Amino acid sequence: xxxxxxxxxxxxxxxxxxxxxxxxxxxxxxxxxxxxxxxxxxxxxxxxxxxxxxxxxxxxxxxxxxxxxxxxxxxxxxxxxxxxxxxxxxxxxxxxxxxxxxxxxxxxxxxxxxxxxxxxxxxxxxxxxxxxxxxxxxxxxxxxxxxxxxxxxxxxxxxxxxxxxxxxxxxxxxxxxxxxxxxxxxxxxxxxxxxxxxxxxxxxxxxxxxxxxxxxxx
Numbered sequence: 001x002x003x004x005x006x007x008x009x010x011x012x013x014x015x016x017x018x019x020x021x022x023x024x025x026x027x028x029x030x031x032x033x034x035x036x037x038x039x040x041x042x043x044x045x046x047x048x049x050x051x052x053x054x055x056x057x058x059x060x061x062x063x064x065x066x067x068x069x070x071x072x073x074x075x076x077x078x079x080x081x082x083x084x085x086x087x088x089x090x091x092x093x094x095x096x097x098x099x100x101x102x103x104x105x106x107x108x109x110x111x112x113x114x115x116x117x118x119x120x121x122x123x124x125x126x127x128x129x130x131x132x133x134x135x136x137x138x139x140x141x142x143x144x145x146x147x148x149x150x151x152x153x154x155x156x157x158x159x160x161x162x163x164x165x166x167x168x169x170x171x172x173x174x175x176x177x178x179x180x181x182x183x184x185x186x187x188x189x190x191x192x193x194x195x196x197x198x199x200x201x202x203x204x205x206x207x208x209x210x211x212x213x214x215x216x217x218x
Contacts (some may be wrong), residue, residue: 035177035204041066175204
């Protein structure tokens with residue numbers, strides 16, 4: 001209950017200091033992050049985001065509807081993040097970010113991560129590349145993600161698609177996973193289906209490879 005109150009207070013703070021605030025809620029069949037399954041059961045993931053003097057600020061949480069063994073906290077993760085656009089270089093949009101990950105009910109104090117992203121196009125294909133560094137461990141990036149996506153039509157139905165791949169750099173390095181998603185805008189929300197392909201089980205553990213989610217904006 002204390003963690004629910006903490007999440008509510010953080011969301012209230014974002015709403016008070018930010019402008020153009022937007023709220024989202026995702027309902028998903030599992031919680032998979034960077035290829036690793038954190039909960040193979042049903043989860044609810046609310047978020048709140050706004051702008052403060054050019055910065056994007058937000059709070060996000062994961063609520064385990066199906067309990068995870070060893071963690072009796074229903075709110076298993078609360079993240080606070082910042083983002084800032086750095087402008088464009090040679091047709092690529094650059095941005096920097098910071099995220100504070102906290103895990104109620106788990107040992108340790110969570111993680112602090114900085115990121116640098118570049119988004120542009122290669123031969124007409126939209127591409128985004130992001131480097132992440134866990135500042136509690138090292139200032140050197142230890143995870144890289146490359147993403148692409150777009151829109152298409154299948155049997156007259158408009159769909160969005162995305163492809164993500166994650167590269168881990170550490171004691172064990174390599175391409176850990178690839179994720180493929182298709183989403184459909186229903187008018188009241190977005191229905192999506194994702195498939196996570198475990199490329200290296202030394203780097204990630206995918207217990208739930210297919211995730212079905214429905215997200216709404218409030």
